[in-house]
Amino acid sequence: MNASKQRVFFALWPSEQLRAQLAAIAAGLPSGVGRPVPAEHYHITLVFIGNVDASQRQTLETAAAGIARQPFRLGLDRFGYWPGPAVAWLAPTEPPAELLQLAADLRAVATAADCRPEQRGYRPHLTLLRKVRRQPDWPAPPRLVWPAADFVLCRSVTGPAGGRYEVLQRWPLNA
Numbered sequence: 001m002n003a004s005k006q007r008v009f010f011a012l013w014p015s016e017q018l019r020a021q022l023a024a025i026a027a028g029l030p031s032g033v034g035r036p037v038p039a040e041h042y043h044i045t046l047v048f049i050g051n052v053d054a055s056q057r058q059t060l061e062t063a064a065a066g067i068a069r070q071p072f073r074l075g076l077d078r079f080g081y082w083p084g085p086a087v088a089w090l091a092p093t094e095p096p097a098e099l100l101q102l103a104a105d106l107r108a109v110a111t112a113a114d115c116r117p118e119q120r121g122y123r124p125h126l127t128l129l130r131k132v133r134r135q136p137d138w139p140a141p142p143r144l145v146w147p148a149a150d151f152v153l154c155r156s157v158t159g160p161a162g163g164r165y166e167v168l169q170r171w172p173l174n175a
Contacts (some may be wrong), residue, residue, distance in 0.1 A: 044125065
């Protein structure tokens with residue numbers, strides 16, 4: 001990758017209190033099913049954008065600042081598994097309309113910034129485990145409510161010690 005480009009995505013980023021609650025749920029899962037995602041990586045992607053240059057990033061940040069949406073509550077109440085990427089996740093049974101609209105708004109922002117956002121249908125989820133080889137047989141999780149009050153632009157950095165995420169910018173939800 002060109003050093004002047006950054007790999008970015010918009011996301012919901014949990015508070016430290018919520019992150020601790022998510023970590024407690026993850027800690028209660030049976031061991032040996034997959035590789036746990038570090039708690040500091042917990043997030044719900046709103047739109048994955050990919051590699052952007054400085055000009056595109058500035059355009060993304062300016063446009064994101066203009067999004068006017070109300071805060072909302074996101075109930076995370078079901079576990080799931082995708083064999084293709086080999087991940088197990090926690091997600092809402094019914095994603096709130098506000099979440100879906102925010103993701104659509106940010107996809108439009110990315111497209112207007114001449115980026116190529118991921119085109120798959122939006123399925124909000126929080127990845128708990130990677131390298132999962134089979135469908136986990138877990139009971140229903142305790143219902144967790146995420147009070148979504150803001151969203152972030154994150155950068156994904158891959159280095160010798162593995163990947164990490166950096167929050168670059170944060171915007172409140174306060175239409």
